[in-house]
Amino acid sequence: MSGWLRKLPKSALFGCMVLALAFLVACGAAAPEVVEREVVREVEVEVPREVEVVKEVEVPVEVEKEVIREVEVVQEVEVIREIPREVTIDKVVIATPTPIPAMAATEVVAKVDRVIYAFGEVQETNRHWTVSRPSYYQFDPYAETLVGLEPTTNERIPRLATHWEWSEDGKEWTFHLKQGVPYQFGFGEFTSRDVLHAFERIQWPDSQSGAATYFADAVIEAPDDYTVNIAIPFVGVDMVARVSRGWGGGEVLMYSAAQFEQEGVEGIDERPVGTGSYQYGGRQQGQSIWFEKAPQPHWRGENPDFNEVEVRWIREDVTRLAMLLTSEAHIASLSRELQLEASRRGMQPAEAAVPTNYLVLYFGGLYFYEGDPEYDPSVPWASPGTGKLIRQAMNKAINRQEMMDFVLRGEGEPMYNTSLNPSLLGWNPAWEDDFDELYGYDPDAARDLMAQAGYGPDNPMDFTVYNYVSSDEPETPVMVEALFNYWEPIGINLTLLDNDWGTVRGFARSKSAEIKKGGYGNVITVRSAASRLQAWAVGNTPNYQSPLIMERYNQFTELDTFDEEKIGALIRDFGDDKYYNFADIPFFFFRLTVMFDPEVVESWTFPGTSGSKTSHWDLIKAAQ
Numbered sequence: 001m002s003g004w005l006r007k008l009p010k011s012a013l014f015g016c017m018v019l020a021l022a023f024l025v026a027c028g029a030a031a032p033e034v035v036e037r038e039v040v041r042e043v044e045v046e047v048p049r050e051v052e053v054v055k056e057v058e059v060p061v062e063v064e065k066e067v068i069r070e071v072e073v074v075q076e077v078e079v080i081r082e083i084p085r086e087v088t089i090d091k092v093v094i095a096t097p098t099p100i101p102a103m104a105a106t107e108v109v110a111k112v113d114r115v116i117y118a119f120g121e122v123q124e125t126n127r128h129w130t131v132s133r134p135s136y137y138q139f140d141p142y143a144e145t146l147v148g149l150e151p152t153t154n155e156r157i158p159r160l161a162t163h164w165e166w167s168e169d170g171k172e173w174t175f176h177l178k179q180g181v182p183y184q185f186g187f188g189e190f191t192s193r194d195v196l197h198a199f200e201r202i203q204w205p206d207s208q209s210g211a212a213t214y215f216a217d218a219v220i221e222a223p224d225d226y227t228v229n230i231a232i233p234f235v236g237v238d239m240v241a242r243v244s245r246g247w248g249g250g251e252v253l254m255y256s257a258a259q260f261e262q263e264g265v266e267g268i269d270e271r272p273v274g275t276g277s278y279q280y281g282g283r284q285q286g287q288s289i290w291f292e293k294a295p296q297p298h299w300r301g302e303n304p305d306f307n308e309v310e311v312r313w314i315r316e317d318v319t320r321l322a323m324l325l326t327s328e329a330h331i332a333s334l335s336r337e338l339q340l341e342a343s344r345r346g347m348q349p350a351e352a353a354v355p356t357n358y359l360v361l362y363f364g365g366l367y368f369y370e371g372d373p374e375y376d377p378s379v380p381w382a383s384p385g386t387g388k389l390i391r392q393a394m395n396k397a398i399n400r401q402e403m404m405d406f407v408l409r410g411e412g413e414p415m416y417n418t419s420l421n422p423s424l425l426g427w428n429p430a431w432e433d434d435f436d437e438l439y440g441y442d443p444d445a446a447r448d449l450m451a452q453a454g455y456g457p458d459n460p461m462d463f464t465v466y467n468y469v470s471s472d473e474p475e476t477p478v479m480v481e482a483l484f485n486y487w488e489p490i491g492i493n494l495t496l497l498d499n500d501w502g503t504v505r506g507f508a509r510s511k512s513a514e515i516k517k518g519g520y521g522n523v524i525t526v527r528s529a530a531s532r533l534q535a536w537a538v539g540n541t542p543n544y545q546s547p548l549i550m551e552r553y554n555q556f557t558e559l560d561t562f563d564e565e566k567i568g569a570l571i572r573d574f575g576d577d578k579y580y581n582f583a584d585i586p587f588f589f590f591r592l593t594v595m596f597d598p599e600v601v602e603s604w605t606f607p608g609t610s611g612s613k614t615s616h617w618d619l620i621k622a623a624q
Contacts, residue, residue, distance in 0.1 A: 107303075110622035111600050112330065114290065114308035117614075118320040119333030119594070120474070121313045123502045124285060126272045127265065128253050129207045132541075134501055136250055136611040137311055138283075141291045142184065142274035143253040146175055146195070147244035151616045152353045154607040156244050159300075160190060160254055160275065170235040170562050175243070177226040181299045184279040185271065187256040192222035197257035211251040213538060214242055234557040237530040237567065248527030250611020277302035277618045278309060288312040291617070305622035317474055330600040331620075335474040336409035342595040350601075352608025355591040356526040359407070359475055360418045361465070361483075362584050363391065364508065364515030366544040374511035380461050382516075386453035390461065391582035392438065393449035397486045399441040404588050407478050412590040417579045421589065424529040425564065426571025431579050438580075446490045460493040464518030466504045467496045476521040479587065508541050525609045526589075529571045530556065536574065544583035549574050598623055 122135040128143065148159035161175040181190040199220050202209040219231040230239070241247035256273040263270075272280050277298045278291035290310040296303060312329065314320045321338045323329040325345055334342060339349065365382040367375040377383055381390045404412045415421070416431045416439075447456065455461040465480045480496060487494050495518075507515040536544060537553035552570045559566060578584070592608045602621040606614050 108305040108622050108624070110305050110307070113306070114310050115306040115331065115601065115620055115622075116310045116312060116323075116329045117331040117333075117594075118312045118314045118323050118329035121315050121500060123500075124283065124289070124313075126268050126280070127206075128251070128255075129202050129204060129209050131502070132208055132210070132505060133250060133611045133613075137614075138289055139253055139272075139274075140245075140250070140276075140610060140612040140615050141278035141309060141617045142272065142276040142280050142294075143255060144275045145243060145245045145249065145252060145254065146177075147240055147249070149245045149247070149607045149610060149615070151605045151607050151619060154247075154354045154356070154609055156240050156247065159245065161243075164240070166236065166239070169560050170237065170239075171232055173230045173232075173236060173239050175228045175230070177228065178299070179226055181275050183256045183258070183275055184273050184294055185259075187258045187273050190254060190275055191225040192228050193225070194254050194257045195228045196220060196222055197260065198252050198254055201255070202252060208540070209251045210535070210540060211242055211249070213540060214238070214534070215252075235559045235562060235567075237562070238528050238534075241528055241531065245615065246525065246607065246609035246611055248525075248531045275299065277304055281308065286313070302618040304618040304620070306620060309617055309620070317477075324595060324597060327597065327600075331594055331596045331604070333474055333594050335478050336407060336411070336593075337478075338474075339593060339595055340409060346598065347595045348598045348601075349593050350596055350604035350606075350614075352592040352606060352613075354608055355413065355589055356607075356609045357523055357592050357613070358415050358419065358526065358589045359479060359521065359523050359587040360415070360584055361480070361519055361521045361587070362508070362543040363519045364517065365511075366583060367511060367542065368544075368546045369550060370547060372545070376516055379516050380453070380455070381463075383453075388582060389449045389453045390455070393446040393453070393490060394463075394487065394492070395439045395582055395585055396442045396449070397446035397490045398483070398585070399486065400587060401441075403479065403482060406482060407475050408588065408590050412588040415586040415588050417575050418584050418586040419524065419527070419532045420529055420571075420575050421526070424526075424571075426529045426568040426575060428572045428575055428579075431575065438582075439586075443486075443489060450491045456491040457489065458491075460488075460491045462493045462495070462517070463487070464495045464497055466507070466515075466518070466520040467498050468501045468504055468520070475590070476523055480521045505541060508543070511542065525613060527609075529575075530567060533571055533574045536578065544578050544581070546577055546581070548577045552577075 119137075122137060123131045124138070125131060125135070126138065128136065128139045144160050146159060146161040147164075148157045149155070150157050158178075160178055160181060162178050164173060164175045166173045175195075177190070177192060177195070179189075182188070183190060199215060199218070201207070202212045202215065215230075215232070217233050221229045223229065232239070238248060242249050243252050244250070254275060255268065259267050259273045274280075277294055277300075279294045281290040281292040283289040288310050290308055293304050293307045312323075314323065314329075317335050317338055320329065320332040321334055321342055324332040324334075324342060324347060331350070332342070343349070363381055365376060365379040366387075367382075369375075375382070379387075381387045381394070383390075400414065404410075404414075414435075416435045417428075420427060420431070422429075422432075450456055450461070453461075465483065467477050467480050484494055504515075504520050506512070508520070533549070533553055533556060535541075537549050552574045556567065556570050592613055594604070594614060596604060600623055602623045603619075604614070604616075604621070605619045606616045608614075610616075
């Protein structure tokens with residue numbers, strides 16, 4: 001195993017960056033383009049030797065050239081702050097919660113009128129139903145959901161719905177709406193008509209909403225202006241999550257039905273209307289979007305410290321750091337290595353309340369449903385004879401602890417079965433017990449498995465990883481670039497193709513020839529185990545599909561009661577199928593973290609599972 005991950009000094013990246021800082025800030029974010037990368041076995045890098053300084057000034061650094069070779073190195077991992085381990089409990093039945101009290105409206109004088117947040121690219125649009133969650137930063141500040149998330153515990157709490165009930169079999173739900181909630185820009189009061197419009201919108205032909213499948217056969221009615229009844233043909237384990245701000249929700253957003261009736265979709269394109277404590281301000285295509293503080297008092301008592309919030313799309317990680325250090329931005333999404341550099345320069349972390357992000361690499365082509373026309377047995381890792389050997393080899397070639405130290409800088413927890421953890425219904429302890437034997441780091445065993453499949457360093461297998469920069473997901477490109485060091489020695493010829501998430505998602509959803517050339521990394525927030533069963537069975541972004549998963553999903557939809565034992569058993573079987581067949585490459589759980597300038601921002605509290613991950617924009621508190 002190559003030791004380059006542990007060998008580079010912590011200051012190497014920033015030393016080079018400071019020399020180019022002015023250039024980077026001037027250039028801004030580059031337009032996305034497809035780039036093929038090649039790797040060589042030995043790489044010359046410039047390693048700056050740190051020189052102690054008394055003041056914050058640029059000083060000369062002595063540079064020596066060094067060839068990185070395989071050596072064993074003991075690494076001391078530096079972390080920004082120690083974080084206690086926590087778990088997120090998935091409850092099948094959510095008790096009707098007590099409404100959240102209104103917040104006191106106190107006036108704060110911020111040092112800047114507009115707080116600027118720099119992070120990766122999104123698919124730019126005001127049509128929320130046409131994109132997936134990584135792009136929901138464009139909607140969350142102004143568009144609200146029926147159910148909210150408590151920012152410090154991740155508990156699902158009332159929002160536009162004050163309370164709700166369900167039938168004994170969990171198939172019929174009633175949501176009671178808050179009265180007197182005004183829409184922005186004078187479009188009247190929020191009522192059940194807007195809820196009906198929201199559910200209709202996610203079923204439109206251009207919808208990419210994952211909630212569309214869940215509510216496809218739902219019967220949704222409004223007996224009056226402040227009551228909505230939802231009937232579904234299966235046990236609604238995920239109902240509250242689906243209509244919430246996160247936990248797999250965040251997609252059923254309340255836009256003004258009156259605006260659509262008066263102005264059509266063109267009106268939404270020009271100026272979408274919601275009920276949040278921020279309202280839509282405008283956008284500069286390809287550069288940014290901004291929001292203005294909604295007229296006070298806000299209906300729930302939210303009173304943001306900053307008059308405006310701007311979100312800038314900046315593809316390059318190092319450019320986001322440069323912007324933060326030069327006060328061109330006040331908050332930035334950064335890789336862990338650059339978070340450390342920002343910390344050394346006085347920046348502070350804002351961490352999600354719970355560690356609910358996870359990192360995974362998905363294979364393309366694993367469509368094992370009988371008769372699926374998109375299944376191609378000639379894809380090596382999907383081969384019915386040797387594909388499983390290859391998938392296991394690719395897992396066992398990776399040193400996950402080293403990856404965790406490198407990608408997360410000493411934070412994070414192992415993920416033994418993608419998307420599932422001990423706090424979720426259906427957990428099988430055998431997944432952790434068997435992990436070292438089946439998935440654990442063993443490059444010799446990985447080479448043997450590849451040889452059994454007919455591949456090796458002299459006869460490598462081609463594999464393409466689609467690399468993209470997405471909002472608040474800087475860990476993904478760092479992870480995929482490190483894979484060269486693990487896979488090339490066992491006989492895998494790895495190619496990285498830089499692309500945007502929308503294109504990659506399109507490849508995956510259509511089961512295209514492109515996605516069957518390899519796979520892609522992804523950062524996802526924890527959702528209920530039952531929602532993962534549905535996603536793997538009939539979801540709109542298929543990764544691994546098998547007859548057993550579909551069988552368990554059909555059994556789940558046929559349940560007539562909230563039987564936790566039966567639901568747990570179905571999920572455990574589903575998890576066993578993908579775990580013991582090496583359906584993907586699981587990495588780790590971790591806590592979403594962004595960096596902020598303490599001269600401008602005092603703190604930011606958010607749970608980490610919202611549709612936009614960072615959320616609760618009114619809780620960006622101004623430094624005094």
